[in-house]
Amino acid sequence: MNPDLPLQLLGGLSAREFLRDYWQRKPLLIRQAKPGFESPISPDELAGLSLEDEVESRLVVEHGEQPWELRRGPFTEETFQDLPERDWTLLVQAVDQFVPDVAELLKEFQFLPSWRIDDVMISFAAPGGGVGPHYDNYDVFLLQAHGRRRWKIGQMCDNQSPILPHGDLRILADFQQTDEWVLEPGDMLYLPPRLAHFGTAEDDCMTFSVGFRAPSAAEVLTHFTDFLAQFLPDEARYSDAASEPVEDPHQIQRDALVRLKALLDEHMGDERLLLTWFGQFMTEPRYPELVSGTEVEEEPFLGALEDGAVLVRNPSARLAWSEVEDQLVLFASGQSRLLPGHLRDLLKLICAADALYLDNLGPWLADDEGRTLVWELVKQGSLEFADD
Ligand code: SIN
Ligand code: CO
Secondary structure (H helix, E strand, O other), rough: OOOOEEOHHHHHOEEEHHHHHOOOOOOOEEEOOOOOEEEOOOHHHHHHHHOOOOOOOOEEEEEOOOOOOOOOOOHHHHHHOOOOOOOOEEOOHHHHHHHHHHHHHHHOOOOHHHHHHEEEEEEEEEEOOOOOOOOOOOOOEEEEEOEEEEEEEEEEEEOOOEEEOOOOOEEEOOOOOOOOEEOOOOOOEEEEEEEEEEEEEEOOOEEEEEEEOOOOOOHHHHHHHHHHHHHOOOOOOOOOOOOOOOOOOOOOHHHHHHHHHHHHHHHHHOOOHHHHHHHHHHHOOOHHHHHOOOOOHHHHHHHHHHOOOOOOEOOOOEEOOOOOOEEEEEEOOOOOEEEEEHHHHHHHHHHOOOOOOOHHHHHHHOHHHHHHHHHHHHHHOOOOEEOO
């Protein structure tokens, strides 16, 4: 993909310009980012998804005296029959994992690393519906899919920004509006993390939120150190060999801190372990139970491919690859595999192709390591036969 090509999705900006001037920094309104866009899912189908056990959904209902009541799914048919005419929003998480046509939309975001993508959340709101003024810690592209939504944006926030005393929803007590637009189908609004925003449905309206994720510094430190600790023997300890005699035995001297920092650097500075942890962490599926894998012997597995079977990525799996010196590493749904350098094109194919079958896999099936890799990914559940 040429990063200097103007993209319709970005209102004619190139990926390079967008990353330089807007990403993580400034909001961007893009009129007709997707001209003629029609939602691949209807409001009824969205409501249908929210009845399913494995789907994460929420309803935000606004009331006069007790504004913004949050209910969590799964819901029932009656839930929807009992809703008022106006002022409520249904939000369904990770619809891309359940509706392939929604996952297709993510292909338009390939100018960003796929491992930064969280999910496509879809909201349906009755007229007047909205989830209140708030901020998120993530980048989001809000694509209007049906009806019209009025978006107001405000100030940059942080965890000191006053929040209304409201159990589950983090509604801002103070919203300082800076801009306001009505989005029509096909229009899109990019919001950087921490920017206050407030959307209200003008009529029956559906909005797709393509959300990104970034681990917090606290997550990186706690998870990485937990991961590292597994490899550290008990005898790897603070050491003060060759130290000077102490002046006051009750004082912790600077020299101890220097030794501690050296201990941290020695272990935390291992780039290979850092990459292994990071790749595993970032490819951890949102719903690990949906990447369950299957028992299949090598012979029937190869036989099926030879008979024309098609492999696809499990929509709940996450894949990424990287280089380690002259080797490669594939991260698949929280696991990593070190692989020889000659498999580079296979790794790229596995991460990017819509489907894997005899024609595009052919040469790789004749390679012991290539064949084993594809087979293991099927057993692990990151790849699956298309008709499963
Ligand atoms: C919505 O689509 O109603 C809410 C999206 C958001 O503000 O994050
Ligand atoms: Co938001």
